[in-house]
Amino acid sequence: MESNRQRKVAQLIQEDLAELFRKQAADAGQSLLITVSGVRVTADLGIAKVYMSIFPPELRKNIMKEIEGNKAAYRNYIGQKMAKQVRVIPHLNFYLDTTLDDAERIEKELKGEGDNPVL
Secondary structure: OOOHHHHHHHHHHHHHHHHHHHHHHHHHOOOOEEEEEEEEEOOOOOEEEEEEEEEOHHHHHHHHHHHHHOHHHHHHHHHHHHOOOOOOOOEEEEEEOOHHHHHHHHHHHHHOOOOOOOO
């Protein structure tokens, strides 16, 4: 079970990274949407798991590769934003959140529109 402290730190990270990715997407000039769908922080606040949704789907692989390459810069950014609130800045691990894709696929299959309709 998450403590209040874990939830607060996770919320701060989620808000700060969402703002950063929104700015980066706007600066890139592409029709790109990066959403930080959730953040989970370990009990010792040492690791933050950041779950992200990226649209359009064909850009996901390249963007995740770029995000992984810039992990240190993102941690530094979070550190500057949260410096007065936490002692140790969590290490960031990024994961692709495919929940919406899964829900859409299931919905299509239930309607009989999927690739493999159930007979």
